[in-house]
Amino acid sequence: MKVGIALSGGGIRGIAHAGVLKALEDNNIKIDIIGGTSSGSMVASLYAMGYSPYTIYQLFKRYSKEIINASRIPFLPKFLQSPFDSKSTITGFHNGEEIENVYNRLAKRKNITQIEQIKMPIVIPSVDIMQSKEYVFTNNKPKFSGEDIQYITQISVGKAVRASSSFPAVFSPCYMEKHAFMDGGTLDNIPVCEVKKQGADKVIAVQFDADTIDENSNLMDIVMKTIDIMGNKISKECLKESDYVLNVYTDKVGLLDVEKLDKCYLYGYNSVIRNLQNIKNILQIK
Numbered sequence: 001m002k003v004g005i006a007l008s009g010g011g012i013r014g015i016a017h018a019g020v021l022k023a024l025e026d027n028n029i030k031i032d033i034i035g036g037t038s039s040g041s042m043v044a045s046l047y048a049m050g051y052s053p054y055t056i057y058q059l060f061k062r063y064s065k066e067i068i069n070a071s072r073i074p075f076l077p078k079f080l081q082s083p084f085d086s087k088s089t090i091t092g093f094h095n096g097e098e099i100e101n102v103y104n105r106l107a108k109r110k111n112i113t114q115i116e117q118i119k120m121p122i123v124i125p126s127v128d129i130m131q132s133k134e135y136v137f138t139n140n141k142p143k144f145s146g147e148d149i150q151y152i153t154q155i156s157v158g159k160a161v162r163a164s165s166s167f168p169a170v171f172s173p174c175y176m177e178k179h180a181f182m183d184g185g186t187l188d189n190i191p192v193c194e195v196k197k198q199g200a201d202k203v204i205a206v207q208f209d210a211d212t213i214d215e216n217s218n219l220m221d222i223v224m225k226t227i228d229i230m231g232n233k234i235s236k237e238c239l240k241e242s243d244y245v246l247n248v249y250t251d252k253v254g255l256l257d258v259e260k261l262d263k264c265y266l267y268g269y270n271s272v273i274r275n276l277q278n279i280k281n282i283l284q285i286k
Contacts, residue, residue, distance in 0.1 A: 003283060004033035004200025006192045006242065007040030008207045009185040011167070013250045014039025015060045015261050019268025020206055020246065022053035027276060029285065033198045035123035035191035037184040040206075041164040045103065045157055048120040049110045057265050063102050064258045096162045096171040104158035115139050115160050116153045123194040125184035126163040129173060134187045137163070142197035149194075192238040202283055205242035206268075209249040244282045246271055 005024075007017045017040055024031065036044030046056045104113070112118060116139045124137040134149045137160035141151040152160075155176070163174040163181035173180040188194070192205050239245055248271045250264055272279065280286070 001201045001284070002032040002199055003030060004035070004195035004198065004203040005031050006190050006195045006203060006205045007034070007036035007044050008190040008205075009038025009040050009165075009167075009183065010208045010250075011039055012064070012258055012261065013208055013248075013264050013267075014043055015057060016208070016248050016250060016264045016268030016271075017043040017206060018047075018053045018056040018060065019265040019270075020248070020272050021047055022057070022265075023269045023272030023276075024279075025053060027272075027280075029279065029283065033121040033195055033200045035125075035195040035198075036164075037125050037189050037191055038165045038167065040190075041124040041161050041184070042099075042103075044122060045115075045118075045124065045161050046106065048118045048122040049107060049112055049157070051106070051110075057261075059106065061261055064261060096166050096174055099165055099171075100156070100158035100162040100174075102158070103161045104156055107157040113156055114153075115155055115157055118157070121198040123191050123198060124160050124164045125188040125191050125194065126160075126166075126174075126181040127184060127186045128179045129182050130178070130180045134184070135163075135179070135181065136191075136194055138194075138198075140198060142194075144197070188238070190238060190242075192242045196241055202243045203241065204279065204282075205239055205245045207239075207245060207247060209247045244275075244279055246275060246279070 007014070017036070021031065021043070031047075034044045034048050036042070043056055046059065047053065051059070107113060115122070115124070115137050118139045121140050122138060126135050126137065127133070128135055136149055136151050137155050138151055138153060141153060159174065159176060163176070164184040166172065166174045166181060167183045173182050190205050190207055192203050195203050248268055250267050
């Protein structure tokens with residue numbers, strides 16, 4: 001039986017996915033197929049290339065500021081200074097080259113340049129805003145793909161991750177030939193259906209629980225709540241195709257809150273431990 005896992009987007013909270021994968025490994029649950037959107041693609045691509053969950057966690061800690069570029073231009077102050085600036089609202093604040101460069105270097109360590117060279121089946125959704133259409137970067141184009149989704153196999157790992165992670169207003173679109181790619185969460189925040197198409201018999205979907213909003217919530221809390229509502233709503237139909245939905249609560253971790261990487265990793269790990277027996281039952285593991 002082939003087990004697949006679909007990792008959602010969610011900003012810096014995505015490191016919780018590494019905790020999820022670590023807990024599964026510690027309990028002898030093998031993942032055969034993986035998919036990830038936005039920050040989920042950051043973890044999924046590294047795992048598919050052979051990096052261990054703990055190493056992924058350490059890499060996030062090492063490269064987080066370089067990947068996000070958070071140390072140079074904080075998201076909220078920039079947004080509050082010029083929320084209606086045409087350049088900011090159209091192109092974003094960062095071009096995303098940091099993501100692409102880091103991931104290409106990490107791929108090179110595994111003697112990989114193109115996504116098609118990865119051995120583990122992987123899917124990474126993105127959205128072409130020029131065509132308003134979903135594209136999926138993968139090393140294995142499915143036989144029955146449908147007409148609404150296009151597949152690309154010849155793309156560097158760094159470019160694929162950058163394209164899926166180009167969150168609107170924070171990052172510029174990722175341009176490639178005639179395409180302008182933005183965050184895959186716009187249309188497919190938890191790529192369960194795409195993981196299924198890769199031949200998974202059972203699929204675990206990992207999503208983030210939306211934080212509660214109250215009178216003490218700040219603007220970033222509201223932004224994250226909005227992202228969660230949108231992502232979960234978009235993924236509602238595909239989640240029905242999953243065999244188990246693992247909800248990870250991350251206690252009001254901001255989109256670019258790099259100071260809470262350690263907590264997020266543990267949130268992911270502990271969420272699996274709390275639900276371990278249910279997961280094993282679904283996967284028919286004793």
